[in-house]
Amino acid sequence: MSKLTELLDILDGIGLEGFKSNDADRLRLVETTKKLLSRVQTKEERLFDITFSQPIVFSALQTLTDLRLWPQWEANRGGPKSVQELSELCTPKCEANLLRRLLRLLASVHIITETSQDHYELTHLPLGDMWQWIQCRTHHWGPGCNNLPSFLAKNGYREPHDTQYTNYMDWCPGKLDFFGKCVADPAYQDSFSGFMTGWARYKVPWPEFYDTKSLVDGADLSNGGALCVDIGGHHGIDLTRLLDKHPDIPAGSLIVQDLPEVLIGAKDMNEKIKAMPHDMFKPQPVKGSRAYYFHAVFHDWPDSVATEILKNVAAVMKKGYSKVLIVDIVLPPTGASDIQSTMDG
Ligand SMILES: C[S@@+](CC[C@H](N)C(=O)[O-])C[C@H]1O[C@@H](n2cnc3c(N)ncnc32)[C@H](O)[C@@H]1O
Known part of the structure; x- marks a missing residue:
């Protein structure tokens, strides 16, 4: 066996369970893995990922959130299911072949696992109540990040310190600021609250x-x-x-x-x-x-x-x-x- 194959086998055997008592080591590994990727991907692969793959993967996640697939799948223990079975869990209904294409995309980036042809398992990202994170990006971070470059240009590339004229107000209909929009629209408040709850749970007490x-x-x-x-x-x-x-x-x-x-x-x-x-x-x-x-x-x-x-x-x-x-x-x-x-x- 070549040295690389040996190394890849070792890496393939590493999982979260190996780090139960040592989060610092886990975080070091995550950082090292990210650095490794930045060294071994070509610039085309890296940019394809950032500019093309990530937005499309996110769209698939939001679509499956809209179809309420995540909670249904988890209620079924997230176990392996056929595309046909998964399409029956969706509300509203989704054509099986459309769903197949979305699931294949998510499996290709290791968000779910393809267990056999047309069968998928919810292994890597059991969302639980965290599907609101996806909604939160659609409501808040997505429009904000899309708008930021033009906002900064309009603002003469000065640091945005003015709370009466924020990037959020610049894109948001009605010129509401972040918390103002949350107050005005309960769905926006819910998605932000879902994000905060999940994030607070992750932090050290x-x-x-x-x-x-x-x-x-x-x-x-x-x-x-x-x-x-x-x-x-x-x-x-x-x-x-x-x-x-x-x-x-x-x-x-x-x-x-x-x-x-x-x-x-x-x-x-x-x-x-x-x-x-x-x-x-x-x-x-x-x-x-x-x-x-x-x-x-x-x-x-x-x-x-x-x-x-x-x-x-x-x-x-x-x-x-x-x-x-x-x-x-x-x-x-x-x-x-x-x-x-x-x-x-
Ligand atoms: C980033 S969150 C932090 C929440 C919480 N402290 C945590 O760490 O999980 C900021 C909080 O400030 C609240 N907030 C914003 N404007 C406020 C105001 N004018 N008065 C009181 N709370 C406000 C928001 O509703 C939100 O819950």
């Missing part, structure tokens, strides 16, 4: 890298005081994680604040967490909390606006007691990852 014990131990909750206000907290996943670590935290001392249209979706939140509609650009109603927490909030705003948000919190903090906790992506001076640099949007 904050009590694993922050000493929440000293936060909780040092809190005075005797007169119904607040322990933690999660501002722009979406559906309260970070407060849920705090509760998971400290189940004795009393009810009502954890408060998630967000726009009312967002909190409507926080249906399954632990009942100890209080949902409080609040616009973070208005004065903060919860005074003297032990902590005011922001996760993935400031990366949405230019510094001048972030300062406004923080001033509303500073005005109600108790000296020597309250803390501001910020969890966000910090771009390193060199070697930013693709996740870090794309979030800098």
Whole structure:
């Protein structure tokens, strides 16, 4: 056996299950694999992938999302199915041969597996509730990214700091900004919420890298005081994680604040967490909390606006007691990852 064949066999045998206890190693392998691809693909292959293959693959994913195939297939355990059987799972109906062509495309990029001729298995990408990520691109990221080059040209290639004239407003009918569009259209809110929920689940829970014990131990909750206000907290996943670590935290001392249209979706939140509609650009109603927490909030705003948000919190903090906790992506001076640099949007 040649050295290359041996190496390919080893690589073929590697799977997620081998990395259960070591995510850092898994991420190193992912990065090395991406670098390897960038070295061994020709420029035609690389550009074909970026410019032609990726948009078409995405269109196939959106079409199968529209046909509600993913949840149906998963309800059937995602096991191998014939094209004919899969076409019967679609609503509305889809011609079997059209479906065959879409499935073949997704198998060719290893999103599903072709188990035999005209049979496919849902192995690599069980979407679960994450089909909203696909919808989110169609609603938000897709039109935004298509518009960005012309927006930047119109804007004289200056960094876009003006919140009254954003790229999103430039393409969005009615000139709504991102959160304005979410408020105006529940489907757009749902797809963004689906994205946020899936993304938040992927991240390391904050009590694993922050000493929440000293936060909780040092809190005075005797007169119904607040322990933690999660501002722009979406559906309260970070407060849920705090509760998971400290189940004795009393009810009502954890408060998630967000726009009312967002909190409507926080249906399954632990009942100890209080949902409080609040616009973070208005004065903060919860005074003297032990902590005011922001996760993935400031990366949405230019510094001048972030300062406004923080001033509303500073005005109600108790000296020597309250803390501001910020969890966000910090771009390193060199070697930013693709996740870090794309979030800098
Ligand atoms: C990127 S998300 C982060 C959500 C959550 N903290 C997390 O990390 O999963 C930003 C959040 O800010 C909220 N938001 C936007 N504008 C707001 C405002 N004016 N007042 C309060 N929340 C706002 C959004 O609805 C959204 O839930």
